Amino acid sequence: MLGALAVAALAVTAAPTAAGAAADPAGVLHLTVTGTDGSPAGGNVAVTAADSSYDKDLLPLDESGQLSVEVPAGDYKIAITPVYSDGQDDEVLRQWVPGRTSWAQAGTVRVSAGDTTEVSERLVTPSGSTLRARDAVTGAAVDGVCVFLDPRRNPCGDTRVTVPPLIPGPQEVWVYTRDDTHLPRYATVNVLADGSGTAVVVLTPAANVVSRVVDAVTGAPVAGACVTPAPAGTGELPANPGRYCSDASGNVRVGLVAAGSWNLFARPAGGSAYGAQWVGATGGTGDVKQARMVTLRAGQTVTVPPIRLDRAGVVTGTVTSAATGKPATSGTVTLAPETGDFPDWGVELDAQGRYRIDWLGPYGWPLLFTTADNAPQWSGGFALRGKAVPVTVRAGATTVYDLAARRGVLVTGRLVDPEGRPVVAELTVRNARTREVIGRTADRDGEYALRVLGPQPVTVAWLWTPPFVSYAGWYDGAARPADATEVTLPGTGTLRLDVAVDRYPAG
Structure with missing residues (x-):
C-alpha cells in the first residue's frame, strides 16, 4: 500500500x-x-x-x-x-x-x-460592493465582467458588476469575462459596511489560436477534435482536454491563452477513427520536440495552418515488475505526468497489468509508466522523457509494447512542521536540470515513501495544506525554487531524506 x-x-x-x-x-x-x-x-x-x-x-x-x-x-x-x-x-x-x-x-x-x-x-451584516475591470494593455474599461463566488452567486455586468453581499473587509473573488476576452484571475475587493466599497481589477487580454482540423489525406473537415495548448517544449498537458473542440466545419478556436510560447495537442473525439497528435510544422508527431511552436502576445489572435489528422493505431502490452516478474496490478500508462484520480492523457492498467490505448496517431510516442511498487519511468525504462525509447504506432494496426518496470531507489523520510511535529504534506521530486517531475507522493502520518529512478540530481518541493491555509517550499528550508538544495539520488538502494516544512505562503 x-x-x-x-x-x-x-x-x-x-x-x-x-x-x-x-x-x-x-x-x-x-x-x-x-x-x-x-x-x-x-x-x-x-x-x-x-x-x-x-x-x-x-x-x-x-x-x-x-x-x-x-x-x-x-x-x-x-x-x-x-x-x-x-x-x-x-x-x-x-x-x-x-x-x-x-x-x-x-x-x-x-x-x-x-x-x-x-x-x-x-455575525456581521454582509455588504455589497462594486467591481470594475480595465484592460492591462490599453487601459480601457473591460466589458462583460463577471465575479464568481460560488455556483449560487455568479453575477455578470457590463463594464461594472455588483458583487453579492460579503462580510466587510478584504475579500478575494474570482474575476473573469463573459466572452473569455481576458484571462481570469483572483482579485481582492475591500468590502465596506455601508456598501460603498469598490475595486478596479486589471485584466490581461487573452490570446487566441485559430485553426481548422481536417483529414490529412482528403482535407475533409473533422468535427469534435479538441485542441489543448501546452507550454512549449515541456510536454506537460493540463487537465480538461476537451475545452476547445472543432465544429462541423472543422473550425476550432483555442481561447484564454496567456502570452508566451506554446505547443498544440490535438485529440479527436472518443471513438473517432483519427489519432491524437502533437501538432507539427507540416503534420502530426508524437515527439513534443518536433511540435510547432506558436508564440503569442497578450490579446493576439494567431491563425495556424490546418491541423491534419492521421488515422489512429493501437498500442497495447503488459507491465510487469523487473524485480519479481509479476504483473503490475495498478497504475497508468500516459503521455505526461498526471495528478488526478483518473488519467486524462492515458489509460489505467487492469488487474493483470495490461493496457490498451487506441487513440494515438501513427507516430513514435514516449509513454510514461506509473505503477505501484516501481519508479515512474518512460518507455525504455528511463527517468526522463528526452531519453525515452519511442513506441511506434501504426495506422490501423496494433503495436505490442511490454515493459518490465524497474523498482528504482526507495526514498523515505519524515515530514515535520517547524516544531518537529508530523504533518500531512505532498512532495514533488523534479530533475534539477530539466525540471521534469520524476515522482510524487503524499504521506498519511508524517512518514513518506516513494520510488524514483537514479542516479540523477533532484530538487524536492513540498506543499503543506492544513485547514484554511496553504504553505509551500523546497528542501532544505527554501522558500524559492532557486534556493532549493539539490539532492543526488543514488543508482540503487535507498535514501533517507527527512523534510521539514515551514510557513512560507503558497504562491
Whole structure:
C-alpha cells in the first residue's frame, strides 16, 4: 500500500496531530454566537490551532447559538460558517473571530489548561460592493465582467458588476469575462459596511489560436477534435482536454491563452477513427520536440495552418515488475505526468497489468509508466522523457509494447512542521536540470515513501495544506525554487531524506 501512495493520486487526509492531541493538557472553549439581529445564530464552527497543529471542524452551534468543546491548551483561530436552508455550509459568508474575513485576518484566542475560555461573537451584516475591470494593455474599461463566488452567486455586468453581499473587509473573488476576452484571475475587493466599497481589477487580454482540423489525406473537415495548448517544449498537458473542440466545419478556436510560447495537442473525439497528435510544422508527431511552436502576445489572435489528422493505431502490452516478474496490478500508462484520480492523457492498467490505448496517431510516442511498487519511468525504462525509447504506432494496426518496470531507489523520510511535529504534506521530486517531475507522493502520518529512478540530481518541493491555509517550499528550508538544495539520488538502494516544512505562503 505504501508503494502505491508513491505513484497514485495525492491523498487528502486529516491532520495527523489531531488524533493524539487531546491527550495534551486541555481546556474548554465556550463559544456564543448571535446573528446580525442579536438572536441565537446557527451554523458550523471550526476551531484550529494558530500553528495548525490541531483542528476540529463541522461543530454545530446548538439552538441557543452556543458550543462547548474541549481542546488542548494553546492559541486558536475560530471560524463560523452559516448554512443554507438546505443545510449546506455557506462558505462565502464564513466569518473569523472577531468579525474578520480570512485566516490571515483572524485573531487568536488562548485556551488555558483546566480553564474555560468564553468567546462571544456577533455575525456581521454582509455588504455589497462594486467591481470594475480595465484592460492591462490599453487601459480601457473591460466589458462583460463577471465575479464568481460560488455556483449560487455568479453575477455578470457590463463594464461594472455588483458583487453579492460579503462580510466587510478584504475579500478575494474570482474575476473573469463573459466572452473569455481576458484571462481570469483572483482579485481582492475591500468590502465596506455601508456598501460603498469598490475595486478596479486589471485584466490581461487573452490570446487566441485559430485553426481548422481536417483529414490529412482528403482535407475533409473533422468535427469534435479538441485542441489543448501546452507550454512549449515541456510536454506537460493540463487537465480538461476537451475545452476547445472543432465544429462541423472543422473550425476550432483555442481561447484564454496567456502570452508566451506554446505547443498544440490535438485529440479527436472518443471513438473517432483519427489519432491524437502533437501538432507539427507540416503534420502530426508524437515527439513534443518536433511540435510547432506558436508564440503569442497578450490579446493576439494567431491563425495556424490546418491541423491534419492521421488515422489512429493501437498500442497495447503488459507491465510487469523487473524485480519479481509479476504483473503490475495498478497504475497508468500516459503521455505526461498526471495528478488526478483518473488519467486524462492515458489509460489505467487492469488487474493483470495490461493496457490498451487506441487513440494515438501513427507516430513514435514516449509513454510514461506509473505503477505501484516501481519508479515512474518512460518507455525504455528511463527517468526522463528526452531519453525515452519511442513506441511506434501504426495506422490501423496494433503495436505490442511490454515493459518490465524497474523498482528504482526507495526514498523515505519524515515530514515535520517547524516544531518537529508530523504533518500531512505532498512532495514533488523534479530533475534539477530539466525540471521534469520524476515522482510524487503524499504521506498519511508524517512518514513518506516513494520510488524514483537514479542516479540523477533532484530538487524536492513540498506543499503543506492544513485547514484554511496553504504553505509551500523546497528542501532544505527554501522558500524559492532557486534556493532549493539539490539532492543526488543514488543508482540503487535507498535514501533517507527527512523534510521539514515551514510557513512560507503558497504562491
